[in-house]
Amino acid sequence: MDTPKTTCDVLVIGAGPGGGSAALHSARSGLDVIMIEDHSEIGTPVHCGECISEVAIKNLELIIPDSVVSRPVDGIRVLFPDGTAKKLSEPGYVLEKHLFEQWLAEEAVSEGAKVHLSHKLTGMEKTFSDGQFSGWICEGKGEQFPIQAKVVIDASGVGGVCSKLLKLNPRPKVIAGMQYEMLEVPTDGYLDFYIWPNYAAKGYLWMIPKSNGRANVGLVTEDKKGAVKSLDRFIEEHGFKDLEIRNPPWRKEGVKVRGFGGTIPISGPHEVTHTDGLMLVGDAAGFTSPLFEG
Template identity: 40%
Template sequence: MVEIVYSPNTENEVAVIGAGPAGLSAAYHLAKQNIKTIILEEHPQVGRPVHCGEGLSSLALKRMGLEDVPSSALGLKIKGIKIIFPNGQYTVFREEGYDLNKDLFEQYLLEKAIAAGASLQAECRVFQFSRKNGIWSINSNKMLIKSKAIVDATGYQSLGNKILNLDPNGPNLIAGAQYLIDNVKNDGFIEFYIDPKLAPGGYLWLMPKDKDRANVGLVSTDSINIHKNLKIFLTKVGLDKNKIIRPFGGMIPCSGPIKKTYAEGIILVGDAAGFTSPMFEGGTQLALKSGQIAAYTLAKAKEIAAEKKLADPYIEELLKNYEIEWRKNFPPYQKILQGKKFFYSFSEEELNTIAKILPNDLTNLDMVQKIKILIRLFAIGKNIKKTNFFKAMETFSYSVAEKYGW
């Protein structure tokens, strides 16, 4: 565990609030550019408690330059994803990645940020901040902290959004629950189960981990019955007698980015900005990338301000480049959300028909295979609205690693 902490007498250029993947990515890329950065984390140890399914693609690690992750943090090597329909039929998408030990992965990110020059103040819960003359006053349970800019990585309940009212409605949220289960054998594939009865508006998963463990969970619009339905699912897949090592869960943004992800002197990253992959709610790659974009936006703003001799380097006009850049990089959210709506509106009967229409393997579909899908769609999918089917399938194509799906 990293022991370096913050000295209250240090002058800060940027304060990063929240030490999840988004905040730690921002801190690392800021410190790497010699920008004085302090990380403020409310928990005593970075990475705990774990809040997600822990999957991350190999492409994401390569894209973010994180190819020196310790094997202990990488966890289990994943071969791909099985999408399992209500009738038990499934299709496979082969794409390598890892089911991380997320606590160790985040501690690795912290060590990189510290080594680059960032500092850490743990057990520091920020509850308010305000800006005057280009300086933020950040109130916490420990001390008053001053900085010229803030990176808000406070999660779906974004403190920045609450204080600055960047999006009065905030993102739509979906409930998630998960158990870490012991003694689960696996074949190296993540399993996504589409089941409108147990997970309406969402899906269930079995994500294998190292040491014969697995994360088993679901996201669902039926938040009242989420734990009840998860236990029914455990029985269905034969894991109801297995030891539950730990339960966890929470709310996940599911409607795409909030209306505005920056303001004078502040940038929102990760879940705070609403960055999750809409179809399956994966957020780690988006978090890492948004943190990187935020860091380079702040660095560029500082550089431009120095050239133009501006008193405040973090004016809104210079920070708008953050939104321009993430829109260039991230997938078209509205298109994905529309396809997701269509997919989750299919009945169980229609989903089972779709299972028969799709090939056993969706990896690298060629033109012949696509034509076969069309033939089967018109032959046996007579009750399925074709426009809805095509838009739903397009959404699947945006859920791969290349499109920041995981």
């Protein structure tokens, strides 16, 4: 690999919630931090139901501003096909998650971290000094490369770039998640989770209320190909039928209205989550729904 153009103590790969949090905490500890993000903008496209519990916010040592919160919620209600339901009260928030991730990155920057967008890690090799491991030289697309870092934190999401490049872990098993933003959805301030296998095989459906009557209505299912059809059928057959679907606020105007989603790792934590100068966090480590307390 080439000689480094940029050096740092900690290189964070990916500016999602895992990366933003890692960059913020590393910078708060006085380390010289660089966070790179493949996309040209942080936080979009959103691939999340956008819920976060009060406990998770406390654990992350964050004081989130009102501007990133869509609305507070009182807990979750689990609904079963026989019509029964169970309410679990625990305060939390539904975020405008793209704004939350942008704010996290800004917080990291205010603590001294540097953020480079449109920078993609494509290769990494260990470096040694006097026969001792001294860090990683990282290659990629973006003007800051090659980057020499004492520690790399892989927060690249379910794709897990470092696991792939270093052959650390096998690809995780994933399920598909898919949702629509809907309008004028009735709510009493609880998140509704439907354990209805007829629509979501080995998964569940949800109605996550947001501000001004908006809601994320979606599902996770093992049936990746059938996810959209199953969600459409659920909407058609269960009280959401006449409600309007629209694009989420982060999507550009004029784009055809459609849902949004992604995949979720379900194999559990990866076997290797750390090695010399390398730490995997969030989805890259197989830690499912870190925001939502797993």
